[in-house]
Amino acid sequence: MCxxxxxxxxxxxxxxxxxxxxKTVWPKRRVKTSEFHINWAANGEARFHENCWTQIISSIKRxxxxxxxxxxxxxxxxxxxxxxxxxxxxxxxxxxxxxxVSDLIKSSEHCVAFTExxxxxxxxxxxxxxxxxxxxxxxxxxxxxxxxxxxYIISQNGDGxxxxxxxxxxxxxxxxGNVFLEICEKCKRQYNRSFYVMDDVGSQYFEELDDNGKxxxxxxxxxxxxxxxxxxxxxxxxxxxxxxxxxxxxSIINFRxxxxxxxxxxxxxxxxxxxxxxxxxxxxxxxxxxDLVEKIxxxxxxxxxxxxxxxxxxxxxxxxxxxNIQGSRIxxxxxxxxxxxxxxxxxxxxxxxxESERSDRMKVYDSQRTQA
Numbered sequence: 001m002c003x004x005x006x007x008x009x010x011x012x013x014x015x016x017x018x019x020x021x022x023k024t025v026w027p028k029r030r031v032k033t034s035e036f037h038i039n040w041a042a043n044g045e046a047r048f049h050e051n052c053w054t055q056i057i058s059s060i061k062r063x064x065x066x067x068x069x070x071x072x073x074x075x076x077x078x079x080x081x082x083x084x085x086x087x088x089x090x091x092x093x094x095x096x097x098x099x100x101v102s103d104l105i106k107s108s109e110h111c112v113a114f115t116e117x118x119x120x121x122x123x124x125x126x127x128x129x130x131x132x133x134x135x136x137x138x139x140x141x142x143x144x145x146x147x148x149x150x151x152y153i154i155s156q157n158g159d160g161x162x163x164x165x166x167x168x169x170x171x172x173x174x175x176x177g178n179v180f181l182e183i184c185e186k187c188k189r190q191y192n193r194s195f196y197v198m199d200d201v202g203s204q205y206f207e208e209l210d211d212n213g214k215x216x217x218x219x220x221x222x223x224x225x226x227x228x229x230x231x232x233x234x235x236x237x238x239x240x241x242x243x244x245x246x247x248x249x250x251s252i253i254n255f256r257x258x259x260x261x262x263x264x265x266x267x268x269x270x271x272x273x274x275x276x277x278x279x280x281x282x283x284x285x286x287x288x289x290x291d292l293v294e295k296i297x298x299x300x301x302x303x304x305x306x307x308x309x310x311x312x313x314x315x316x317x318x319x320x321x322x323x324n325i326q327g328s329r330i331x332x333x334x335x336x337x338x339x340x341x342x343x344x345x346x347x348x349x350x351x352x353x354x355e356s357e358r359s360d361r362m363k364v365y366d367s368q369r370t371q372a
Contacts (some may be wrong), residue, residue, distance in 0.1 A: 003039040003046040018050035018331070019088045022081035027073070036074050038112055041192065044077075050087065063363045086307035087331035094332055095340050097220035101303050101328045102344035105149050110300075113294060114357040116156045116282035129179050129196045130369045133362060135163035140342055142166045143354060152270040156282065156289055158252055163192070164365055171249065173267035175259055177251035181237065186246025194372040198250045199223065202232030222247060229254035258269040259288065271295040279304040279307070280334050284312055305330040305337050 002010045012019055024044040033040065038056075040046050048056070060075050070078065089097075105111055106326035139177075142165040144150035153172040155162055160180040162172055176210075182197040183190050191197075202223030208215035210230055223232040233249040253259055267289075271277075274296040283306065284290045293302070293312065302316050306325075330337050342351055 001039075001047075002049050002052055003041075004038045004048055004052040005037050006041060007049065007052050009036065009049070011034050012047060014047065014088070015091045015245070018093070019090075020048045020050050020053040021086045021088070022046055022048075022053075023079040023084045024081040026099050026353075027076070031073055032071075035071055037070060038074065038075075038078075040077065044081075046081065047263055049176075053085070085309075087309070088307065089331045091336075093274055094330060094337055097328045097330050098337060098340035099344050100325070101330075101341055104276055104301065104303065104326075104328065106197045107347070108149070109143075109275045110151045110270070110273040110297075111149060111278065112152045112276040112296070113150060113280060114156060114275040114282060115141075115162070115285075116278045116286075129159060130194070130371070132161060133337055133365050134161045137338045138162060138165040139358065139361065140338040143342070147169060147345075150278075151273075154267045154270070154289070154292060156286060162261055165361075165369060173270070175249075175263060175267060177260075179250070179252060181251045182235050182237065182248040183251055184241070184244060184246045185234075185249050186243045187239060187241055189239055189241050189244070191240075191248065197235045197237075198252060199232060199235050199249075202234065202236075206231055226254075226257070229257045256267045265286075268295065273297070276301045276303065279306075279310075279312070281306050282310075283308050284310045299326055302327045303330070304328075305332065305334050307331060307333070 002012055011017075022045070024040065024046070026044055029131065038046055056070075056078060060070055093182060126136055138161050141150060141153060141162070145153070145167060147259045150341045151171075153162055153167060153173060155174050156176050158176050158179050160174075162174070162179075163169065163178070177343055179196050179198055180193050181190060192300055199220065201217065202220045205217040205219045205223060207230070208217060213347060220232075220234075220236060222234050222236050224234055225231070226233055231254055233252075235248045235250055237248045239246045239248060251260075260341050271292040272295050272345070277293055277296050277300075279293065279302060282290075284293060284304075296302075299318065299320065301318075304310060304312060313329055316329035320326055320327050342354075
C-alpha cells in the first residue's frame with residue numbers, strides 16, 4: 001500500500017510501479033499523527049509510488065500547491081525521511097533495461113565494473129566474513145569476465161568475495177584492501193588466507209587510548225600504531241619466507257590511510273581504457289576512488305544500479321548522434337537486475353546450466369573459507 005493517504009491508486013505493484021522507501025526520525029515530543037497526510041509506521045518507515053513521493057517533496061520544499069497542506073511537524077519528518085530515500089524501479093522496467101544493457105555490454109570493447117555494496121550482509125550485521133558467500137551478482141560478473149565481456153573490476157569492498165567467486169588477482173583492483181589478505185612488511189610477500197586476518201584487539205587498544213586517554217585492553221606485543229590511521233595493521237603472524245621473518249600486515253585501507261599506488265594505478269589504467277562502466281551498489285561519493293569514473297573514454301557510457309541517487313544519474317541518459325541512449329539507470333538491487341541481464345547474455349540452455357551449478361560452486365567456496 002502507498003502510505004500517502006490521498007493516493008488515488010494505493011496499491012504498490014512491484015511489477016508495474018516505481019517505489020520509494022524512506023524512514024524518518026520521530027521527535028521526542030508527542031506528535032498528532034491523526035493530522036498527518038502520511039501513514040508513518042511506528043518505526044518511522046513509509047513506502048510510496050515514486051510520483052506520490054515527488055508530489056510530497058515538491059509540495060514541501062518548493063511551495064508548490066497541492067491538494068493537501070502539511071503541518072510544520074510533518075514537514076520536518078519528511079525532510080528527515082528524504083535523507084534516507086531508496087528507489088526501486090518497477091520490475092517491467094528492469095526487464096527492459098536489462099535487454100538494453102546487454103546490447104551495450106556486447107558492443108563494448110573494454111567494459112569495467114565499479115563495485116561497492118552488492119550484497120546486504122556484512123560483518124557489522126553480525127555475520128563473520130568467513131561466512132559470507134558470493135551473490136548472484138558476484139558470480140555473474142565472474143561469468144561475464146570468463147566469457148570476455150567484462151575486462152576488469154574496480155572494487156571498494158574489502159570482503160574478498162570477488163576473488164572467492166573466481167576473479168583472478170590481475171583482473172581486479174581492491175582499492176580498500178581485502179580482509180583475507182596479509183602482506184609482509186619487509187619482503188612484501190602476500191598471503192591469501194581462508195580466515196579473517198585482522199587483529200582487532202591491537203586496533204581497539206590504540207583507538208580507546210586516543211579516545212579516552214586510557215584502556216583496559218592489553219596491548220599485543222607485536223602491535224604498532226600506524227602513523228596515518230592511528231590503528232594497528234600487524235596481524236600477529238610472521239613471514240614464512242626463508243631469512244625474512246618480517247611481521248605480516250593486513251591490507252585494509254582505514255580512514256587517513258593512503259591507497260596502494262600499484263593497485264590504484266591499475267584501476268586508473270583500466271578506467272582510461274573503459275568504454276562502458278558498470279557502477280554497482282555505489283553512490284560514487286568515496287574519493288579518490290570515485291574519481292576514477294570520470295576517466296573513462298568519451299563518449300562516457302555509464303550503467304548505474306543501486307537504490308540511491310548519484311551525481312552521475314543524468315549521464316546515464318546521454319545519447320549518440322543518432323539519438324540512441326548510451327547508458328542505463330536502474331534503481332534496485334543488483335541481484336534482481338543481473339538475473340534479468342544474464343537472460344540476455346546467455347542463451348536459455350547455457351543460463352539454466354550455469355545457474356544450476358551454483359550449489360557446486362558453493363561447495364568450492366566453502367572449501368576456501370575457514371569454518372567457525
